[in-house]
Amino acid sequence: MDLQIAGKTALVTGASKGIGFAIAEALVNEGVRVVAAARDHAALDAAAARLGAQGAEVVALSADVSDPIEIRRLLDATRERVGQLDILIANAGGPPAGPPSSLDDAAWARAVELTLMSAVRLARAVVPGMRERGWGRIVNVTSLSVKQPIGDLTLSNAMRSAVTAFARTLASEVAAHGVTVNNVAPGYTATERLEQLFADDYAKARLVASIPVKRFAHAHEIAAAALYLCSEQAAYVTGQTLLVDGGMVASTY
Numbered sequence: 697m698d699l700q701i702a703g704k705t706a707l708v709t710g711a712s713k714g715i716g717f718a719i720a721e722a723l724v725n726e727g728v729r730v731v732a733a734a735r736d737h738a739a740l741d742a743a744a745a746r747l748g749a750q751g752a753e754v755v756a757l758s759a760d761v762s763d764p765i766e767i768r769r770l771l772d773a774t775r776e777r778v779g780q781l782d783i784l785i786a787n788a789g790g791p792p793a794g795p796p797s798s799l800d801d802a803a804w805a806r807a808v809e810l811t812l813m814s815a816v817r818l819a820r821a822v823v824p825g826m827r828e829r830g831w832g833r834i835v836n837v838t839s840l841s842v843k844q845p846i847g848d849l850t851l852s853n854a855m856r857s858a859v860t861a862f863a864r865t866l867a868s869e870v871a872a873h874g875v876t877v878n879n880v881a882p883g884y885t886a887t888e889r890l891e892q893l894f895a896d897d898y899a900k901a902r903l904v905a906s907i908p909v910k911r912f913a914h915a916h917e918i919a920a921a922a923l924y925l926c927s928e929q930a931a932y933v934t935g936q937t938l939l940v941d942g943g944m945v946a947s948t949y
């Protein structure tokens with residue numbers, strides 16, 4: 697199926713590895729020009745080289761999306777290098793794990809900046825141009841925790857729900873202008889983040905046993921859902937969360 701996004705321009709943050717890289721790769725494969733962002737220069741350059749290996753135009757710009765100044769710098773450099781953006785994939789690493797009792801104000805403030813305000817600031821910056829041109833796609837990478845909070849991932853649980861509520865509200869504001877705002881909510885996906893959270897093999901095996909599909913997701917399976925939300929075919933889908941979790945969340949809605 698032709699997703700009708702060839703020639704569009706996308707910014708993918710958190711694109712040097714894991715789910716963000718897989719989404720960037722899926723977009724590149726559709727003929728989308730991609731600006732890839734992450735903090736670590738070397739890892740980002742290596743990722744951009746892989747993404748551009750088949751001749752695709754990929755721009756690598758390092759930035760920490762938890763810092764408003766770096767977001768501004770990233771967006772200015774993006775505008776200078778590729779012009780206006782048609783697609784935004786708002787993604788980054790998740791905030792650290794910890795039970796509610798272990799988290800002080802500073803930990804909460806960092807999580808707000810990293811997960812909520814990065815999505816807010818990025819969206820706020822790209823929406824005017826998208827509205828003006830009557831076409832845009834914003835996809836936030838959240839988590840299955842928006843449907844079912846996960847153990848000690850207090851900060852992630854709370855921040856993903858805040859991003860979801862923000863996205864739903866923004867979706868209504870921009871819907872009449874050809875701009876959609878959605879979230880892809882991954883279940884347990886085989887990436888470095890998962891390795892960090894579940895280092896021990898026994899815990900990992902127990903987790904896999906609890907997933908109806910009986911395996912972790914591949915990052916490209918999350919990317920496929922994000923890609924659909926970026927397509928022309930998804931023009932009538934907005935304000936939604938697409939759960940890609942191997943059947944893990946058992947609720948009806």
Ligand SMILES: NC(=O)c1ccc[n+]([C@@H]2O[C@H](COP(=O)([O-])OP(=O)(O)OC[C@H]3O[C@@H](n4cnc5c(N)ncnc54)[C@H](OP(=O)(O)O)[C@@H]3O)[C@@H](O)[C@H]2O)c1
Pocket residue numbers: 709710711712713714715716733734735736737739759760761762787788789790791810837838839840852881882883884885886887888889890
């Ligand atoms: N993997 C899972 O099972 C799973 C499940 C549900 C939700 N999620 C969520 O999905 C998102 C992606 O997860 P993942 O597994 O792909 O993570 P990952 O493998 O750790 O990759 C995270 C990516 O984001 C970049 N990044 C991290 N912090 C950043 C920052 N402050 N500014 C800019 N870039 C940043 C990383 O590069 P640098 O470190 O170089 O910046 C890397 O490119 C996370 O928010 C995660 O919580 C993951």
